[in-house]
Amino acid sequence: MLVALFAEHLLDDSVGDRPDVLLAVPADGVRARQRGLEHAEWLTCQLAGYLALPVMVARRRRGVGQAQRGLSRSARLRNLRGSFVIDGPLPAHVALVDDVMTTGATIEQLARCCKQAGARRVDAWVMARTPVC
Known part of the structure; x- marks a missing residue:
């Protein structure tokens, strides 16, 4: 239901430019296996279906960073430096999709990686x- 409402809002012409591609914020591999689901990846695929947009994948580097829980924003930024990898160039406009945002440090680091991979927005x-x- 939440995905359908979100997609409906995004389909409204007043929202603005739609991205060229959706990219899920990758979960830490250990935590994703413990949960049995990558929430952001699932949400991204669902939204892509509603919006008829392609999905690209980012990966977390193994062994980089620790769990984010309990860390300050500055500590989270340091912890995530160099954590993400994107294979191949990205189109100009990318939307990062995640289930929950706390300090925004993860989104910020992944956005930097997207810019290095060619995204302008x-x-x-x-x-x-x-x-x-």
């Missing part, structure tokens, strides 16, 4: 925002 689409105290 990177949007962040998240389903929920965690309040930061």
Whole structure:
């Protein structure tokens, strides 16, 4: 239901330019295996179906960074430096999709990686925002 409502909002012409591609924020491999699901990847595929957009994949480098829980924004940024890899060039406009955003550090680091891979504009689409105290 949440994905359908989000997609409906995005299909509204007043929202603005649609991206060329959707890219899921990759989960840490260990945590994804523990959960049995990569939430952002699932959301991205669902949205791509509604919006008729292609999906590209980013990967997390193995052994880089620790769990983000409990870290400050600056510590999260340092922790994630060099964590993401994108194979191949990206189109000009990319939308990153994630289930929850806390400090925005993950999105920021992945957006930097997208820019290095050729994107000129990177949007962040998240389903929920965690309040930061």
